[in-house]
Amino acid sequence: MRFVHLVFLLPSFALAWGPFGGPEFSEHALSAQELQKIQINAGWPKDEDGTLLFEVSNGLKGPIQCGVANVVLKDGKTVSKVFVPKFAIPGNASRNASMPVQKGSMKSYALSCSCFKKKGADECVNPLKSN
Secondary structure, three states: OHHHHHHOOOOHHHHHHOOOOOOOEEEEEOOHHHHOOEEEEEEOOOOOOOEEEEEEEEOOOOOEEEEEEEEEEOOOOEEEEEEEEEEEEOOOEEEEEEEEOOOOOEEEEEEEEEEEEEOOOOOEEOOOOOO
16 A cells, blocks of 8 residues: 555656556657658777767757667677667757777667657657656
């Protein structure tokens, strides 16, 4: 019974994450149109040949989060990094992330990013922010 009483003490936005109702949010892969507003740059700092840096610029109004980076090396192997927690990029902002990849060994890279959307809507939103 104590648990039931604690639930009512939580702010209303916290209820969106639980089984007790409230607005429903779900995580979605970014659409092709949304991806056009995301810019990703990758490269190595001048003094560090073993650390690949990513700069992700979010041109959307709402926040996104990136959870996995994959790099295909020139020898055909793949290197992956899972970001725990996912790194968040607010709307109209940039964030950096890194992973160990030797300079000159990369063939291609990809980041897996997503956002939360309110049920029935198609705009990325912050599920923790009360409207």
